[in-house]
Amino acid sequence: MIYLELLWSFFQIGLFSIGGGYAAMPLIEHQVVELHPWLTMTQFADIMTIAEMTPGPIAINSATFVGIQVAGIPGALVATVGCVVPSCIIVMTLAYVYYRFKNLTMVQGVLSGLRPAVVATIASAGLSLLLMAFFGQKELPQDLSTVQVIPVVIFAAAFFVLRRFKVNPIWVMCGAGAAGILLFSVFPVAA
Amino acid sequence: MAQNRNKYLTLFLATLQLSAFTFGGGFVIIPLMRKKFVEKLGWIDEQEMLDFTAIAQSSPGAIAVNASILVGYRVAGVPGALLTVCGTILPPLVIISVISLFYAAFRDNAIVSMAMAGMLAGVAAVICDVVYTMGKAVFKLHRVLPVVVMLASFAAVRFLNVNIILIILVCGVVGAVDSFLRGKKQGKEEKA
CATH class of the missing domain: 1.10.287 (Helix Hairpins)
Incomplete structure (x- = not known):
């Protein structure tokens, strides 16, 4: 049953990719290239390029792409749904907990410690994109004249x-x- | 009733629009969401948005999806969250479906890659703008610890490649200990 296989594979990708799109890449490769004969390695590299060039999360983009290649539009829908279900369950639970306990001093202390760190992580991601735009790579090159x-x-x-x-x-x-x-x-x- | 329907519609259209323009990974949607829901609509306050970012980053799944679940839940409960998830996954679903039909031609198109190169520079500017605003707010607290946490986290993420979840956990503990010590020192009316 191809739809169930797609659903289960992308459910696992959704569940175990923590920390954004780049964390999802190796998981996707494992599921769709190694475990299942859904994409060749070249196709996988192509979808990663397209995922970076088009809007939307990498995991969702590749779910749609793989789903279409394997089982048409219904396949794309099933894979995408599988990918977001873990997020829906876990994040909604966390949201409930957050609003329930937000006003506790302890929770506020934890959150106030987190906020500067969050600014820092966004700054770091922003810097990567900036370097990507200017130099075509994520790290500052030795030769600055390649700008x-x-x-x-x-x-x-x-x-x-x-x-x-x-x-x-x-x-x-x-x-x-x-x-x-x-x-x-x-x-x-x-x- | 009509107002309610309006709220759902605004919520859905806003996430749809944001998702359609989230190039370059999940972090990009955070600044865009902040502009829309904090500055423009005033549905979420600044502190909540930062908390959402922390939760979205440390939960499994795509950051953009997680963040939109939180926004939807905050504005209109579970139905709101389901609505924003649909709004967020619809644009990539449609765009990739279309592209996958002729993806080789798309990949090699010169005009497309020119536009993408320009947009990447634009996204970088949007993020810098937001980091500037948010970073200024951290300095305005006039306390040493948040600034140290911010700079140390940046160094850890940027130069040491430390896992973001680990940083979030450590900073959470630092925040808890800090508020505990301050509460002890200044009596109970302290509020971090």
Whole structure:
């Protein structure tokens, strides 16, 4: 029963990937390439590229992709549902607990300790994306001259507009996409 | 009644829209959600949003899905959470379904990759903007400990590749001990 297999595989991926999309990658590979003959390694690499280029969580993107390849649209739906069910159960339980006990001094102490750490983790992820945009890799390269000028210009303009005019980020991103097409067409780079 | 229906509709459309623009991994949706639900709609306060982020990061599954469950639950209970989950998974479901039909052509399209390169720079700017605002708030507490926790966590995540869940656990303990000690020192009217 292919639908049940898809559901179960992606349920496990959803349950054991803690800490975001990159944590899910090895689990997905194990389930869909090694355990089941659903994707070849090349197809898996392709879906990871597409997942990064398109919106949405990597686990959801690959669930949809694998589901379609294996069993069409119904397969995509089943795999995606399997992927989010563990989150629904666990996070809703945590949300209930959070609102039930939020006002305890102890819980408030724990939460106030967490908040600066959360800012730090977002800052770190943001820095990775920034380096990815500027240098095409997540770490600062040895040779800083490999920096791409166009993304730096787009970044600076977008940051200025956000700070100065408090624009909706979605418009900023549309603008950045349009600027990307325009600038890369006018000043082609060997990539 | 009509107002209620309106709330559900706004909730659904907001998560749908946010999810459709979450390029570059789950962290990106947090700043976008904060802009929408904290600043624009005022449904969630700043502190709650940070707590949601911590819970979303330390729970299994995609961060974007977890965060939208929390937002939906906060605004409209379990039905709200189910609604926001649908809103969050629908855009990737539709987009990937379409792309998987002709994915080789999509992958090699020059225009697509130009737009993606531009959008990546845009996303980085959005996150920097939010980190600036949130980081400033931590400094404004005028206490040493939160700033130290923030800088140490950044170093741990960035340079030492420490697991985020471990950092969240440790910082939770630090926060608990800190509030316990302060409560002892300043009597019981202390509130962290």
